[in-house]
Amino acid sequence: MSEKKIATIKDVARLANTSTATVSYVLNEVPSRYVSADLRKRVLDAAAELHYIRSTMASGLKGKKRGIIAALVPQFTNIFFNRFLLGVEQVAHRNNYIISVCNTFDDSVYEKQVLYNAIGHHVDGFILVPTEGSYSNYEIVRNFQVPYVVAERPLHQSHNYDFVAMDNYDAGYTATKHLINCGHRRIGLMTWRTNVTTLQGRPEGYYAALKEAGLEISPNLLYAGDFSEEAGARLTRQMLKDNPDITAIVYDYHVQALGGYKALKECGVRIPEDISVVIVGDPEWEFIADPPLTCIQLPAFQVGQRSAELLFDKILATGQDTPHTPVSETIKGTLLQGKSVKTLL
Amino acid sequence: MSEKKIATIKDVARLANTSTATVSYVLNEVPSRYVSADLRKRVLDAAAELHYIRSTMASGLKGKKRGIIAALVPQFTNIFFNRFLLGVEQVAHRNNYIISVCNTFDDSVYEKQVLYNAIGHHVDGFILVPTEGSYSNYEIVRNFQVPYVVAERPLHQSHNYDFVAMDNYDAGYTATKHLINCGHRRIGLMTWRTNVTTLQGRPEGYYAALKEAGLEISPNLLYAGDFSEEAGARLTRQMLKDNPDITAIVYDYHVQALGGYKALKECGVRIPEDISVVIVGDPEWEFIADPPLTCIQLPAFQVGQRSAELLFDKILATGQDTPHTPVSETIKGTLLQGKSVKTLL
DNA sequence: GTTACATAGGCAAACGTTTACTTAGTTTTG
């Protein structure tokens, strides 16, 4: 009930009967500052008694680190970015940082607001998953020399930044290759029509696997549409109609696969007897589906972790001694076998 | 490349050839301050030219609002809290606030760290989803009079706080009632053995529905276990063995339902012909399951929204004019019909 | 018995804003 105010360093100094300087030195454990055991104890006791908590914003004003990084992701209900953020959070926490999670909704106007807001908060660094138009938004981040790492989607206007992403090419390749290894020859692909360039790695991997196996690469087998269940269902029906001879489908996105799976069942197509299915992604329901889906597990958590690690390397690099050449890393996914692929003789 | 520093109000004042006071007044659009059109323009131009961004931490030092709230949730990979956070974010953004999302991992030690950290950042308010032992952790929040709203799980040591949660009792009741309406008489329940008191509303709702229908309430029909797929599977087998006569099962948690669904299929039980199933929760895969699950859609987004609205009511209530009696709200879920329930004659 | 260093701790100036005061000139009012 008492109108208690949060204790300041002055209150602690007063109670410990010393100066704020000493309190600051004691609490920051500055080794070069001599403080007698007695006084140190008085300070510590006073701080404990008053429940003193350093004001990060006051100390931030003096050029100290703020202990906060911002992560901008396009959709935080997407399980992929969820796991990604979990990876970021783990590393942040290990460094005693908190993380401000911002959803950009894949909208660069919204993103810009969020970015300015965060800059105003003097965050120590950014983990950025770009959206279209991000490059110009990032100008302030570059100008103010706030450390940042770009994740998952590259900026095509520049190559001068650290980048971590999952290996989309490998994911597309592995999914397709698995079907080929199981004897499939006519394999359809359903993908998302997007401008996000890394994601184009998925169809590229598909092509590469086909080519390597000497299979015909037909544009008829490629279906691209919206990032929606509806598109997945509609295009699946279309694909079946256009290509009565296909034996397998690769779904590049779980959302489309969801619609596709339903459409296949509705058409009376049996999985995997009539059509085998592999999806890129591990949406959590891959094994509840009937039959359980063979899928490519994506390294979302690891991408988050690695991005954060790189960011902290930069944040904690005190001087700008080493000019730091930008790194670009990709992390591969893993094939998880379900029961949606039939082995052909 | 230039070692550009972020512009301060002084830089703007210098460029506009005026004082920092005027800049501050102009930029804050203080109506009581007279500024000539000419000077105002000079200030605005200077600010734009220098890409001035107000330092939230410096202005925060002067007792201004920080524009940041913290949301502490136990698990942010849980789809429920995801949607919940989306609701919080929506309201926060509408108020021009950013949100710091912190995962407590249902660990009160971790939670305490996060809480102290956030207090040090002088966040303007908290959305708190408690974990066990939270009450004492919240002491600093109470002491420092930082506004907060508790969501989803109540604190049983006090009643003096704002609280928003989904209606677990209603969810349990509605799920069970639906089965009863479809003619089921022997209905099993699988739930999570937890100390989170609100969650006990789910089994209570189940009991209430049975009682209302004059059905036998047998402890044999109640199976409680871990929050895991494995427990869901194991206990489902046990339930079937113990009660050969049951015709339906209510799963209180989607994670257990996942294991349960698999176990049912492995045992050769047909859904819904042999056993009908309703789950509490809408985990995103409810309709990919085979057959699609009848479920209770949880109002996660709305709970997040409402919590944030209450929080902003408190944050924005300038004076402490009205002493504010604590509110406690619950929001009901909705029945979503799948094909996992058979209507008995 | 100076000089030098190690130990111990206080003073006060930043950091970037906000805002209560102050100063002045220009209208309006009685």
Next chain:
DNA sequence: CAAAACTAAGTAAACGTTTGCCTATGTAAC
């Protein structure tokens, strides 16, 4: 026409920390 009221803008004191600089001992070295 003097007093009041409005318009316009600058000064400087906070806010809570950090840290360079200073002072004052005690003790070891020359």
